[in-house]
Amino acid sequence: MNADITGINRVIMGRLPHGSDLLDELAAICEREGVNLGQISAIGAMQKARIGYYNQESRRYEHLDINEPVELLSLTGNVSMRDNKIAVHAHVTLADRQCRAFGGHLSQGTVVFACEYVIVGFEGSALHRKYDEKTGLPLWDKP
Numbered sequence: 001m002n003a004d005i006t007g008i009n010r011v012i013m014g015r016l017p018h019g020s021d022l023l024d025e026l027a028a029i030c031e032r033e034g035v036n037l038g039q040i041s042a043i044g045a046m047q048k049a050r051i052g053y054y055n056q057e058s059r060r061y062e063h064l065d066i067n068e069p070v071e072l073l074s075l076t077g078n079v080s081m082r083d084n085k086i087a088v089h090a091h092v093t094l095a096d097r098q099c100r101a102f103g104g105h106l107s108q109g110t111v112v113f114a115c116e117y118v119i120v121g122f123e124g125s126a127l128h129r130k131y132d133e134k135t136g137l138p139l140w141d142k143p
């Protein structure tokens with residue numbers, strides 16, 4: 001399933017508010033700026049984090065809460081539609097005080113200390129997420 005991308009609609013670069021929820025805030029910006037198809041990247045520092053690992057056997061996310069400050073080495077993600085709402089899907093690489101890296105699927109509950117982001121909004125037909133029987137995940141499908 002491909003998006004028919006015909007160009008770049010807009011590029012938004014900025015900083016997230018201290019204390020905001022990383023995932024919710026990125027989705028809110030996309031909503032506000034009318035980006036429903038796009039790419040996101042970010043770096044910064046988080047007060048705490050919640051990341052997920054998708055267990056392919058049980059078909060459920062297992063979450064890990066990191067209740068200490070961490071560096072956000074890298075966030076990479078995309079923007080598409082799910083249930084007619086803008087959905088951000090992002091993965092993060094974090095590092096602890098000893099600069100050890102780990103990461104996973106970004107979940108709500110990751111709180112911004114400071115964060116710089118770039119959102120690239122594409123011109124083209126939106127991609128829609130639908131439940132996929134094979135994986136149990138909401139994957140891109142025909143609209």
Ligand code: ZN
Pocket residue numbers: 089090091105106
């Ligand atoms: Zn994921």
